[in-house]
Amino acid sequence: MSRRSSTATGRPGFLVYGLLAAVVLGSALPLYWSYMIGSHTKDEANDSPPPLLPGGHFFENARRVLDTIDFWQALLNSLIVATVCGVSVVFFSTLAGYSFAKLRFRGSSTLMGFVVMTMAIPTQLATVPLFVLMRNYGLLDTLAAVALPTLVTAFGVFFMRQYLIDAIPDELIEAARVDGASMLRTFWSVAVPAARPAMAILFLFTFMTVWTDYMWPLVALQDTETLPVALDRLALTGQGQTTDYALVLCGAGLATIPLLILFVVSGRQLVAGIMQGAVKG
Amino acid sequence: MLTEQRAEAAPREPATPTVDRRLLRRQRRSRWDLKVSPYLYVSPFFVLFGIVGLYPLVYTVFLSVHDWDRLYYRRGGFNGWANYDFVLHDPVFQKALVNTFSIFLMSSVPQIVLAVVIAALLDGQLRGRTFWRMSVLLPFAVVPAAAVLIFGSLLADRSGLVNQVLAQIGDWPVLHQLGIGPVAWHDHRWWSHFAIAGMVNWRWTGYNALIFLAAMQAVPRDLYESAALDGGGKIRQFWSVTLPMIRPTMVFVIVTSTIGGLQIFTEPRLFDDTPNREGGADHEFMTSTLYIYVKGIEDQFYGRASAAAVILFVIIVAIALLNFGLTRFLTRRAEK
Numbered sequence: 001m002s003r004r005s006s007t008a009t010g011r012p013g014f015l016v017y018g019l020l021a022a023v024v025l026g027s028a029l030p031l032y033w034s035y036m037i038g039s040h041t042k043d044e045a046n047d048s049p050p051p052l053l054p055g056g057h058f059f060e061n062a063r064r065v066l067d068t069i070d071f072w073q074a075l076l077n078s079l080i081v082a083t084v085c086g087v088s089v090v091f092f093s094t095l096a097g098y099s100f101a102k103l104r105f106r107g108s109s110t111l112m113g114f115v116v117m118t119m120a121i122p123t124q125l126a127t128v129p130l131f132v133l134m135r136n137y138g139l140l141d142t143l144a145a146v147a148l149p150t151l152v153t154a155f156g157v158f159f160m161r162q163y164l165i166d167a168i169p170d171e172l173i174e175a176a177r178v179d180g181a182s183m184l185r186t187f188w189s190v191a192v193p194a195a196r197p198a199m200a201i202l203f204l205f206t207f208m209t210v211w212t213d214y215m216w217p218l219v220a221l222q223d224t225e226t227l228p229v230a231l232d233r234l235a236l237t238g239q240g241q242t243t244d245y246a247l248v249l250c251g252a253g254l255a256t257i258p259l260l261i262l263f264v265v266s267g268r269q270l271v272a273g274i275m276q277g278a279v280k281g
Numbered sequence: 282m283l284t285e286q287r288a289e290a291a292p293r294e295p296a297t298p299t300v301d302r303r304l305l306r307r308q309r310r311s312r313w314d315l316k317v318s319p320y321l322y323v324s325p326f327f328v329l330f331g332i333v334g335l336y337p338l339v340y341t342v343f344l345s346v347h348d349w350d351r352l353y354y355r356r357g358g359f360n361g362w363a364n365y366d367f368v369l370h371d372p373v374f375q376k377a378l379v380n381t382f383s384i385f386l387m388s389s390v391p392q393i394v395l396a397v398v399i400a401a402l403l404d405g406q407l408r409g410r411t412f413w414r415m416s417v418l419l420p421f422a423v424v425p426a427a428a429v430l431i432f433g434s435l436l437a438d439r440s441g442l443v444n445q446v447l448a449q450i451g452d453w454p455v456l457h458q459l460g461i462g463p464v465a466w467h468d469h470r471w472w473s474h475f476a477i478a479g480m481v482n483w484r485w486t487g488y489n490a491l492i493f494l495a496a497m498q499a500v501p502r503d504l505y506e507s508a509a510l511d512g513g514g515k516i517r518q519f520w521s522v523t524l525p526m527i528r529p530t531m532v533f534v535i536v537t538s539t540i541g542g543l544q545i546f547t548e549p550r551l552f553d554d555t556p557n558r559e560g561g562a563d564h565e566f567m568t569s570t571l572y573i574y575v576k577g578i579e580d581q582f583y584g585r586a587s588a589a590a591v592i593l594f595v596i597i598v599a600i601a602l603l604n605f606g607l608t609r610f611l612t613r614r615a616e617k
Contacts, residue, residue, distance in 0.1 A: 027416060030428060030431045030483070033442065092329070103322075111323060125593055125597075126338045214546070215547065228424055231424070236558075248430050259423070271491060274418075
């Protein structure tokens with residue numbers, strides 16, 4: 001067995017579990033706090049000492065949130081933008097990643113080097129000119145403006161290439177070609193099935209990145225809202241002589257739920273994806 | 282690779298006169314397909330990236346050396362270094378730059394140390410392995426904008442849980458002498474950095490821990506066995522086997538956290554409880570990216586904002602290159 005010998009590690013003791021439990025508690029505490037404050041009235045939330053157990057006013061606060069911001073529209077907008085970007089990134093990255101991993105063409109390594117280099121470019125800094133460009137083309141305040149900058153990512157191309165190098169045996173492509181399949185046909189019937197697990201992970205990552213992005217939609221949108229932008233407006237409403245934490249935190253909690261559901265369903269793949277990317281990258 | 286040889290060999294075979302035209306045409310089309318397809322497949326990425334990634338970057342440099350007429354919303358003439366001159370002499374920008382580095386250091390260093398420790402805890406034959414791994418990743422699934430608002434409440438200067446606890450234990454005899462008590466999380470410059478760094482750490486530590494965990498599991502187990510035979514304890518093994526072996530991953534994490542850590546925006550913008558939201562009443566925790574946003578999007582000084590962006594860009598690239606050079610140096614030394 002190549003597992004660690006029993007003298008070296010053995011089974012972890014109570015200390016390890018205890019420390020990990022503390023980490024998990026720390027991870028979950030803010031979420032608990034959000035629900036706790038979000039389920040009290042405004043006055044209770046500002047009590048000193050603060051309440052420590054959930055109250056019974058969550059739905060009342062939720063109603064106030066829905067009256068303040070257009071939560072459902074923001075949710076729908078987030079869903080549209082994140083899905084469009086996810087599908088687009090997965091499609092174009094698989095296409096390019098397959099080409100870089102399995103096909104030989106002049107300039108391939110130079111172009112791949114360019115892709116790797118662009119991964120290190122802090123594109124967020126180009127926000128202002130991007131805003132000017134969107135304004136010039138009349139795209140401001142549209143969901144298209146939000147989605148455009150993330151239709152392709154260098155990371156996606158890199159990720160798919162790393163995965164496909166080992167995932168498809170050269171013989172398989174060769175066989176398809178000998179059978180007279182066109183390049184596109186070969187891509188579709190050989191590469192895509194082999195790439196499926198990586199495609200799922202890449203979709204998940206892109207979806208989450210776009211869903212959680214705050215700066216760019218804040219810049220590109222005025223009356224339209226994605227979830228983070230709606231939260232921004234909600235926070236501004238909640239400000240005042242005494243901040244209305246019950247309202248703000250109830251909204252923050254509500255905005256967290258969709259992604260948490262996704263996390264519970266697909267957390268396993270997410271963990272695998274992060275760990276895979278680490279070893280290969 | 283094999284495909285190309287095979288396909289290129291085919292048309293070169295002497296064509297017998299009996300071969301019909303259709304076959305020839307198909308072969309020619311197949312060869313064209315083989316040559317052009319790879320470029321066709323990578324081109325959507327490069328075209329789209331060029332439009333929404335590269336072009337805006339070049340346009341940033343262009344805008345940074347031009348005037349901007351805010352009243353009529355049009356670009357003014359070339360004005361050389363004037364925007365750079367303004368930004369570099371702007372006390373707010375200088376303050377934002379110091380804040381950026383302060384927050385970056387307070388977030389990256391503890392984050393990496395903690396992530397390595399958590400990874401070491403996870404790197405064993407745990408019961409419920411998937412549960413623990415998913416649990417440390419939980420903060421990654423929380424929308425940052427929501428997380429900042431929640432932390433803002435936890436750290437509220439008067440009613441926040443943290444200050445209430447600090448006030449309570451500040452009454453205890455010894456701690457009272459140590460000066461422990463409520464902290465002005467929003468108004469005190471360095472404490473506000475600490476608070477923002479804490480949010481960044483909360484989000485990213487578990488994520489990085491999983492990256493380190495992957496690296497640790499790739500360490501050959503017999504290295505541990507021979508270290509154990511030499512009589513090294515667990516802690517000793519960690520220092521002399523685990524840490525050197527995960528060094529490349531360490532540098533990878535440091536480089537990525539540098540690029541992210543110098544562009545922090547969500548936290549300083551939403552942590553602010555003043556209506557202007559420019560990083561505190563006196564810009565205590567305004568970061569460079571927030572400066573770019575305020576100058577560019579809110580005040581519409583596109584030239585100045587672009588100049589600030591170029592300056593930050595140069596800084597980030599310089600630090601990334603420095604990290605890269607350091608990696609090469611360290612890994613080479615490790616190989617020797």
